Amino acid sequence: MFLTKIKNKGFTLIEVLITLVIMAIGLLGLAGLQISSLRDNLSAEHRGKAAQLAYDMADRMRSNIDRNNMVGLNDYTNAAVENTNCIAVPIVGCTATEQAGHDVFEWEREVANSLPFGQGDVSVAAGVYSIIVEWDDDRSGVVDASDAAFTIRFEP
Numbered sequence: 001m002f003l004t005k006i007k008n009k010g011f012t013l014i015e016v017l018i019t020l021v022i023m024a025i026g027l028l029g030l031a032g033l034q035i036s037s038l039r040d041n042l043s044a045e046h047r048g049k050a051a052q053l054a055y056d057m058a059d060r061m062r063s064n065i066d067r068n069n070m071v072g073l074n075d076y077t078n079a080a081v082e083n084t085n086c087i088a089v090p091i092v093g094c095t096a097t098e099q100a101g102h103d104v105f106e107w108e109r110e111v112a113n114s115l116p117f118g119q120g121d122v123s124v125a126a127g128v129y130s131i132i133v134e135w136d137d138d139r140s141g142v143v144d145a146s147d148a149a150f151t152i153r154f155e156p
Helices: 014-066 072-078 096-116
Strands: 119-126 128-134 151-152
Touching: 014 072, 014 119, 014 128, 014 151, 072 096, 072 119, 096 119, 096 128
Parallel strands: none
Antiparallel strands: 119 128, 128 151
C-alpha cells in the first residue's frame, strides 16, 4: 500500500477565469446600481425645485391680490411682462396688474433656469387656480407626457 500525496500548487486557469467572470458581473451590477441611484437623486432634486417654484408662485399671487377685487388674480394667467418699476425700491408706478405680469415673467425665467426644459403655467377654472411646473425628467430633450409635473391648486 503505497499512498502518494497529490499537492495542489495553485489555481488552475479555469478557476481564475471563473472568478474573473463572477467579479466582473458583480462590478457591473454595482455600476448599474450607482447610475440608477444618481439618476433618481437628480430626479428627486428636480421634484423638490419644482415644488418650491410652484409654492413661490402661489405666494406671489397671494401677496398681490386685492381681497376686494379677486378678479386681479386673473392677471397671473396672462402673458409675462418684465417691468423694472416693479423691482425698484421703493416700488413706484407699479399697479397690481403690472406686478402680476412681472411676477409671471420672473417666475417663468426662474423655472426655465432651474429645471431642464422647465415650463410653468398658471390657469384658473371655476375659481380654482392651478400652478403647473413641468420639466424634462427622462432627459429626452423635450417635455412630453412621460415627464414629471408638479401641480398645486388653491382657492383664494
